Amino acid sequence: MKSLIPPQLKFQPLKNIKATSALRAMLYAEEFWPEEILNKPSVSLKTTTGELLFLSDPFLVKEVLTRNDGTIPRSRLQQRFAGHGTGRENVITDIGKRSAMHRKTLAPLFSPDRFNTYFPFIKMTLEEAIKPIFDAIEKKEPIDIGRVCVNGTFGVIWQILFGEDKKLTPPLIVEQMANTLYEAGLSGELTQTSKAVKQAKEISLSLRPLVPLVSDTPFAKNPKINLQLTNKELEDNAQFLLTSGHESTALTITWALFLLAHYQDEQELIANEIKNILGNKELTLDILHKLPRLNNLFNETMRLYPSAILVNRETIQDVTVGELSIKKGTQIAVCFYSMHRHKNYWKEPDSFNPDRFNTLNKEQLRAFMPFSTGHHSCLGGKLAWLEAMTILTTILKDVKILSCKNSIKPIARYTLRPDGPVMLEVQKRN
Numbered sequence: 079m080k081s082l083i084p085p086q087l088k089f090q091p092l093k094n095i096k097a098t099s100a101l102r103a104m105l106y107a108e109e110f111w112p113e114e115i116l117n118k119p120s121v122s123l124k125t126t127t128g129e130l131l132f133l134s135d136p137f138l139v140k141e142v143l144t145r146n147d148g149t150i151p152r153s154r155l156q157q158r159f160a161g162h163g164t165g166r167e168n169v170i171t172d173i174g175k176r177s178a179m180h181r182k183t184l185a186p187l188f189s190p191d192r193f194n195t196y197f198p199f200i201k202m203t204l205e206e207a208i209k210p211i212f213d214a215i216e217k218k219e220p221i222d223i224g225r226v227c228v229n230g231t232f233g234v235i236w237q238i239l240f241g242e243d244k245k246l247t248p249p250l251i252v253e254q255m256a257n258t259l260y261e262a263g264l265s266g267e268l269t270q271t272s273k274a275v276k277q278a279k280e281i282s283l284s285l286r287p288l289v290p291l292v293s294d295t296p297f298a299k300n301p302k303i304n305l306q307l308t309n310k311e312l313e314d315n316a317q318f319l320l321t322s323g324h325e326s327t328a329l330t331i332t333w334a335l336f337l338l339a340h341y342q343d344e345q346e347l348i349a350n351e352i353k354n355i356l357g358n359k360e361l362t363l364d365i366l367h368k369l370p371r372l373n374n375l376f377n378e379t380m381r382l383y384p385s386a387i388l389v390n391r392e393t394i395q396d397v398t399v400g401e402l403s404i405k406k407g408t409q410i411a412v413c414f415y416s417m418h419r420h421k422n423y424w425k426e427p428d429s430f431n432p433d434r435f436n437t438l439n440k441e442q443l444r445a446f447m448p449f450s451t452g453h454h455s456c457l458g459g460k461l462a463w464l465e466a467m468t469i470l471t472t473i474l475k476d477v478k479i480l481s482c483k484n485s486i487k488p489i490a491r492y493t494l495r496p497d498g499p500v501m502l503e504v505q506k507r508n
């Protein structure tokens with residue numbers, strides 16, 4: 079394995095960090111995350127809006143995220159920030175009992191029980207989305223792989239919510255939304271993102287007429303527990319799932335392909351695994367479970383580049399977590415990025431080594447949390463796995479990635495994204 083270290087975020091020593099608000103400190107990681115968080119369990123930062131506690135120790139993090147007494151809820155900052163883009167009455171922005179109700183209603187939609195039903199259209203949607211790669215091969219041009227991934231994963235969520243038997247094609251504004259978000263994200267500027275927020279309002283308007291069409295489907299109600307979402311809640315959940323659900327998955331797949339452009343040996347090993355297991359057969363769900371090297375790539379990509387680098391909680395009274403006494407009103411940044419590269423848990427934390435997932439010890443398993451844990455853990459993690467495994471298999475069986483034409487580094491703005499379009503040079507695989 080080449081020992082080249084893939085690009086990473088560079089943090090500042092605590093003593094050099096300038097005063098700013100807690101929200102800014104969480105969002106602009108390279109300017110405001112203390113580098114000590116990569117070797118300490120927690121670091122406290124005084125901000126202009128109060129105390130911000132960075133956590134990257136898996137035991138402390140688990141205690142915070144699974145606490146049952148309601149003393150460390152999702153923060154109002156995170157709710158407000160997410161609410162700008164996704165509406166205020168959905169699973170990620172509502173609080174307390176309402177949030178639990180959204181979760182109960184949505185959970186069955188993303189349960190692996192449904193994957194047999196979803197798989198044919200997921201496969202079809204992703205096969206359609208990767209066609210531009212073959213056009214690029216033909217024209218001998220590099221391909222902007224992030225855009226391909228966004229179109230694929232956006233199409234999948236659209237199908238799950240509004241497609242299937244309802245046969246609705248996405249209205250233009252929804253397709254434009256994926257592109258606008260993609261471009262706003264590329265620029266990395268929140269001012270640009272606020273342009274995307276304006277578009278988010280438009281998407282919500284365009285979703286409105288569709289909502290009655292899904293009000294009688296599993297998306298809107300959970301008959302087992304007699305729950306029915308209101309139209310506004312449906313609209314806001316659709317908006318959250320369409321925006322965040324596609325973006326986090328697309329980023330993961332983009333990073334995975336970026337890594338393979340640099341690690342040619344690993345790419346060949348994975349392509350051989352696919353050739354041996356899939357051969358000329360039709361891709362099935364079962365086959366996806368028989369690709370351990372590809373699965374390790376998925377995990378190592380999310381360890382190095384977790385698309386959600388943090389989640390935010392706040393204390394509503396004085397609490398004790400492990401040996402930490404935390405004052406009421408403290409903002410807590412649960413930092414998955416630094417947990418995944420923590421020097422106490424990972425050997426050569428910044429190196430790319432998918433094989434490490436063959437021999438994870440219990441501590442490392444605890445320190446790997448790309449989908450969070452506890453009351454608000456990701457509902458779509460298994461769907462993300464299914465999409466990533468399907469598109470990666472479909473691409474790598476026929477396509478060789480020769481290189482990434484431009485230099486890329488990660489930038490952190492709550493999600494972790496490449497700082498420019500990832501332009502891959504590709505050719506047909508023999």
Ligand code: HEM
Binds near residue numbers: 184385456462
């Ligand atoms: C690689 C892809 C993904 C990553 C890394 C990811 C990560 C996360 C994380 C870290 C959270 C926790 C938020 C918090 O604690 O405040 C979360 C929540 C959530 N995710 Fe994902 N996610 C991914 C894909 C998806 C997909 C594809 C869907 C569905 C379409 C989805 C649906 C959700 C939902 C509904 C929640 C909210 C759960 C709640 O608040 O109760 N995610 N995700």
